[in-house]
Amino acid sequence: MSPVRLCLITTNDRDPWKILFLTCSEHGQANSHLAIISSLLKNSKDGIDIHLGSSSDCRDRVPEGVIFHPIVGFSATDRLARRHGLNGKAAKEKAMDILCADPWFFNSLKWSTVMFPITHSEPVEEYIETAHDVERLLRELKPDLVIVDTMFGPARDAIGKMADVRFITLSPNTIKELAVGDQGLGAFLWPAHTTGFPFPVPWYLVPLNIIALLFPLLYFTFSSYYKAFDKARHANGYRKRVPLFEVTQVRPSKTLCMSTPGAEIPAIIPESLLCCGPILQASTPLELADKELYDWVTARPTVMVILGSHFLTREPVANNMIASFRVLLDKRRDIQILWKLRKYGEYELQGLEEVGDRLRVVEWLEADPLAVLETGNVICSVNHGGSNSYHEALFTGTPQVLLPAWFDCFDFASRLAFLGNGVWGNMSSGQADTGPRLAVSQPEFTKALLRVIGATPDAPETAKILARAKELQDIVTDKGTRLGRDVAAAHILHELEYGYDAL
Numbered sequence: 001m002s003p004v005r006l007c008l009i010t011t012n013d014r015d016p017w018k019i020l021f022l023t024c025s026e027h028g029q030a031n032s033h034l035a036i037i038s039s040l041l042k043n044s045k046d047g048i049d050i051h052l053g054s055s056s057d058c059r060d061r062v063p064e065g066v067i068f069h070p071i072v073g074f075s076a077t078d079r080l081a082r083r084h085g086l087n088g089k090a091a092k093e094k095a096m097d098i099l100c101a102d103p104w105f106f107n108s109l110k111w112s113t114v115m116f117p118i119t120h121s122e123p124v125e126e127y128i129e130t131a132h133d134v135e136r137l138l139r140e141l142k143p144d145l146v147i148v149d150t151m152f153g154p155a156r157d158a159i160g161k162m163a164d165v166r167f168i169t170l171s172p173n174t175i176k177e178l179a180v181g182d183q184g185l186g187a188f189l190w191p192a193h194t195t196g197f198p199f200p201v202p203w204y205l206v207p208l209n210i211i212a213l214l215f216p217l218l219y220f221t222f223s224s225y226y227k228a229f230d231k232a233r234h235a236n237g238y239r240k241r242v243p244l245f246e247v248t249q250v251r252p253s254k255t256l257c258m259s260t261p262g263a264e265i266p267a268i269i270p271e272s273l274l275c276c277g278p279i280l281q282a283s284t285p286l287e288l289a290d291k292e293l294y295d296w297v298t299a300r301p302t303v304m305v306i307l308g309s310h311f312l313t314r315e316p317v318a319n320n321m322i323a324s325f326r327v328l329l330d331k332r333r334d335i336q337i338l339w340k341l342r343k344y345g346e347y348e349l350q351g352l353e354e355v356g357d358r359l360r361v362v363e364w365l366e367a368d369p370l371a372v373l374e375t376g377n378v379i380c381s382v383n384h385g386g387s388n389s390y391h392e393a394l395f396t397g398t399p400q401v402l403l404p405a406w407f408d409c410f411d412f413a414s415r416l417a418f419l420g421n422g423v424w425g426n427m428s429s430g431q432a433d434t435g436p437r438l439a440v441s442q443p444e445f446t447k448a449l450l451r452v453i454g455a456t457p458d459a460p461e462t463a464k465i466l467a468r469a470k471e472l473q474d475i476v477t478d479k480g481t482r483l484g485r486d487v488a489a490a491h492i493l494h495e496l497e498y499g500y501d502a503l
Helices: 025-043 054-059 074-082 086-097 103-118 124-141 153-161 184-189 203-222 224-235 291-297 315-331 371-373 387-396 410-419 442-453 458-476 484-498
Strands: 017-022 048-054 066-070 146-151 167-170 254-259 273-275 302-306 337-339 358-364 378-382 401-404 423-424
Touching: 017 025, 017 124, 017 484, 025 048, 025 054, 025 146, 025 387, 025 484, 048 054, 048 086, 048 124, 054 066, 103 203, 103 224, 124 153, 124 224, 124 337, 146 153, 146 484, 153 401, 167 484, 184 203, 203 224, 254 484, 291 337, 302 371, 315 358, 315 442, 371 378, 371 387, 378 387, 378 442, 387 401, 387 410, 387 458, 401 410, 401 442, 423 442, 423 458, 442 458
Parallel strands: 017 048, 017 146, 048 066, 146 167, 167 254, 254 273, 302 337, 302 378, 337 358, 378 401, 401 423
Antiparallel strands: none
16 A cells, blocks of 8 residues: 655755654554654654653653653553552453443433543642643753644643644544534534434434533533632643533644544534544554464454453353354354453353364454454454544454444444444443443344354345445545555644645
8 A cells, every 4th residue: 555645854954843742641542643653754754853752651662763751640541540549450440340331311411420530530730740741841842843632631731821832633533523513503413422322313312412412511510520620720821621621722723533534424524624544553464473363364254353452351241242153153164253352350251162263262462453454354343442443444444343332432333333334233232230331142242243244155234334344445545545644644744844724
């Protein structure tokens, strides 16, 4: 695949431009930054110096040729663990209990009240300390352009306070999260977070959807926790609302996102929003990263099951999934399943011996999931509906079955159903009897797998879904000539060369 042509920058009459990337350290946030950095290093490394600022746990992921700047503070998962006095596996299990949700109207209202304490679980003093440290870095480094993660609130506040800092925001998400304010009344047809409503929202659900969309305003008005947080921010010179919940930027700037018109829900796209397509890191080919796995994956058509790097699967869910896999493998003797499974608690899987080597269960993959998809032998991606997982499958033209559990993943399941490149695999499974968490019923999941993969290789619905997945792949890659990371890098270099108005 040939990359989009990038600007070639020379240093004949000036010092190299300094680009500073500021990101949260979580993989879901940092991956898009690292993807763009890899494009800049490969295609336009002359004439630019690349810097990356994040919490110290991001240091090991920084590539050669990039200067890392540790920033005071902790990752979101560490902040959540510290708030509850936990560490290790107990902290991960607690995060699962907190972050899992069931899709419906009342849960959307509930999540409107707890989303802020979860996304900013640190004491406000720590938040301000991080913002001050970013200010220090900006003063010392004097970057020509800053690329800042939309979720990195303290960094966005620091940039907003320093009027001379040029910046672009970068989101690993889509139009829906970034342009709802530009849709006018059409926004009420976009499903509110956590509702799981279809797109477009049907007329009989519109009243509930409007309430769910507007309900967060009540939270901002009446929450003493939020108001105290904002008061402390304002006292330190940080304007408006916490950046994550502020509709407008502190001053004009562009935002880079993962969307591609034509492979998205219909939307009014503001000029400030630059749709780059899937911004994904280049992966080492599977044959080089893990030759043994490559030989296994390419031996038969493969279903890849990965529910995210942080997701822990409970025993009832795992056993329901195995029951579905057994039905699928019994009907399709020509296929196999690769399942990355991280367990919640300790338990033994039931029925593995009955499927033999056609179901491979691993706790970790040495290779990137994208490398497995890029073999071309994966016939279905079963994933949790996270942005990176969804866009990796979209980019490779792989049909999907989604099992969303996180409160922010249901939108991708609704999008999948609208676009036709896969099936929501647990839409009707309902709430688990011990509280909100991923629920998977064997009949519903089995039906979803058979719709996408087919009881036979030539099943009509399977062929239709595959054709749609390949059609969307052609759109997001411009028939194999377009890489989102190169598009984003080109926008960044163009802004450096010509300024905001030229983009």
